[in-house]
Amino acid sequence: MRRFTYHEPATLDEAVSLLAAPNAQILAGGTDLLVELKEQLRRADCVVNIKKIPGIAGLAYDDKAGLRIGALATAREVEVSPLVLDKYRSLAQSVRELGSIQVRHRATIIGNVCRASPSADTIPPLIADGASLRICGAGGERTLKVEDFFLGPGRTVLKPGDVVTEIVVPPPPPGTRKIYIKHGRRKAMELATVGVAVTHVPGAETRIVLGAVAPTPLRARHAEDLLRGKRLTDELIAKAAQAAVAESRPISNVRASAEYRREMVGVLTRRALEQLR
Amino acid sequence: MTTIALTINGEARELAVEPYRSLLDVLRNEAGLTGTKKGCDVGDCGACTVLVDGKPVNSCLMLGVEADGSEVLTIEGLQPAPNRLHPLQEAFIRLGGAQCGFCTPGMIMMAAALLAENPSPSEEEIRFGIAGNICRCTGYTKIVEAIQAAGKELA
Ligand SMILES: Cc1cc2nc3c(=O)[nH]c(=O)nc-3n(C[C@@H](O)[C@@H](O)[C@H](O)COP(=O)(O)OP(=O)(O)OC[C@H]3O[C@@H](n4cnc5c(N)ncnc54)[C@H](O)[C@@H]3O)c2cc1C
Numbered sequence: 202m203r204r205f206t207y208h209e210p211a212t213l214d215e216a217v218s219l220l221a222a223p224n225a226q227i228l229a230g231g232t233d234l235l236v237e238l239k240e241q242l243r244r245a246d247c248v249v250n251i252k253k254i255p256g257i258a259g260l261a262y263d264d265k266a267g268l269r270i271g272a273l274a275t276a277r278e279v280e281v282s283p284l285v286l287d288k289y290r291s292l293a294q295s296v297r298e299l300g301s302i303q304v305r306h307r308a309t310i311i312g313n314v315c316r317a318s319p320s321a322d323t324i325p326p327l328i329a330d331g332a333s334l335r336i337c338g339a340g341g342e343r344t345l346k347v348e349d350f351f352l353g354p355g356r357t358v359l360k361p362g363d364v365v366t367e368i369v370v371p372p373p374p375p376g377t378r379k380i381y382i383k384h385g386r387r388k389a390m391e392l393a394t395v396g397v398a399v400t401h402v403p404g405a406e407t408r409i410v411l412g413a414v415a416p417t418p419l420r421a422r423h424a425e426d427l428l429r430g431k432r433l434t435d436e437l438i439a440k441a442a443q444a445a446v447a448e449s450r451p452i453s454n455v456r457a458s459a460e461y462r463r464e465m466v467g468v469l470t471r472r473a474l475e476q477l478r
Numbered sequence: 479m480t481t482i483a484l485t486i487n488g489e490a491r492e493l494a495v496e497p498y499r500s501l502l503d504v505l506r507n508e509a510g511l512t513g514t515k516k517g518c519d520v521g522d523c524g525a526c527t528v529l530v531d532g533k534p535v536n537s538c539l540m541l542g543v544e545a546d547g548s549e550v551l552t553i554e555g556l557q558p559a560p561n562r563l564h565p566l567q568e569a570f571i572r573l574g575g576a577q578c579g580f581c582t583p584g585m586i587m588m589a590a591a592l593l594a595e596n597p598s599p600s601e602e603e604i605r606f607g608i609a610g611n612i613c614r615c616t617g618y619t620k621i622v623e624a625i626q627a628a629g630k631e632l633a
Pocket residue numbers: 226227228229230231232233234235236272298299300301304307308309310311312313314315316320321322323359363364365366390391392393520521522
């Protein structure tokens with residue numbers, strides 16, 4: 202790694218002002234940042250470790266507000282939480298398949314979201330669940346839907362100096378069913394070729410979010426419209442799967458061709474919906 | 479340079495480290511403990527796995543300075559006494575869980591973390607647990623058997 206200065210701010214305000222320096226980078230779990238620094242995909246003159254800031258750790262749940270995921274909450278903390286498994290099953294499924302246990306002990310959920318990789322596993326379930334982010338920056342605090350956070354691969358609305366302090370995921374209405382299906386070339390240590398998250402509230406709404414098939418995670422809105430308030434019949438599922446295929450905008454890369462990805466969007470959307478009825 | 483104070487294998491150490499050095503490099507160079515291996519240096523192979531405050535991590539993906547104040551356990555610190563091997567080490571030797579041995583330190587540290595949480599894991603649980611540890615020699619079968627055997631002994 203190239204030389205950088207290193208800071209451990211003790212408060213959020215201190216972090217925000219340190220991050221005003223040119224080429225300052227936030228270090229949370231470091232599982233993306235350190236790889237990118239070593240491979241010289243990114244430059245850091247100043248690294249700001251946010252792990253000493255009080256009040257941004259851990260998970261908390263209450264029936265009204267839902268699940269609060271702090272900036273320091275790791276994928277492993279989410280993976281082993283019985284509450285997450287019970288109420289946020291698709292998120293629990295997504296972290297089980299994120300890297301290795303070693304990686305998950307360091308990687309934060311919020312880092313996974315902020316890195317804005319199109320194939321990031323935690324993003325589709327968070328969007329399907331209607332999650333929002335709280336951002337703290339030089340201009341004060343603001344809240345934003347995770348869905349509206351991404352501008353493109355690796356790009357978000359965050360400005361230099363912004364720190365995401367928490368993600369809040371609303372509590373699931375009674376009867377809600379959720380699933381995340383990750384499709385890769387092999388079972389473990391693999392980025393998603395296609396990811397599909399569905400949150401189904403019977404009699405009301407079904408939200409379908411596709412990963413790795415567009416520059417940013419994508420809501421399959423036409424497919425959702427077809428299903429709104431309806432029972433999930435074979436016929437309707439087939440139509441929704443076709444709609445999702447039409448909405449996806451995949452590229453070809455080392456992991457799969459665009460044609461294959463489009464095909465898999467149909468298969469996985471159908472499979473996900475079949476398992477939720 | 480920053481000075482960090484940490485416990486490595488039960489021994490209190492103070493080390494002067496550059497902030498841009500990984501914990502892996504700090505362990506191998508500044509601390510002189512070369513049991514922990516560097517395979518890929520980017521989190522893919524697991525050869526660098528150590529326990530930090532009991533948790534298995536890739537030491538290549540952590541800065542040395544981040545280990546300030548923590549307790550680090552490496553393969554050198556696993557044996558219960560100077561002339562006694564840990565049951566995992568015994569089992570890897572007895573059942574052929576190591577061939578070239580490059581993955582072994584990381585594999586055994588990951589297995590130690592796994593058995594601490596679940597002393598009698600199924601084959602599936604073991605394979606899930608060591609998914610981040612790549613072995614190019616054994617084909618994993620003997621590693622899984624060794625971990626299971628050690629688990630029985632530790633239980
Ligand atoms: C071997 C390996 C396998 C992996 N496999 C998968 C996988 O299967 N699926 C998957 O989705 N990901 C995978 N990843 C990537 C995953 O580990 C990361 O995306 C991780 O979740 C990022 O979190 P972090 O805490 O490590 O972030 P860091 O590396 O610390 O930071 C990542 C980026 O987010 C920014 N950031 C972090 N926290 C904040 C914050 N609070 N506010 C603002 N910006 C912030 C940082 O500045 C940086 O730009 C893998 C990584 C490795 C090394």
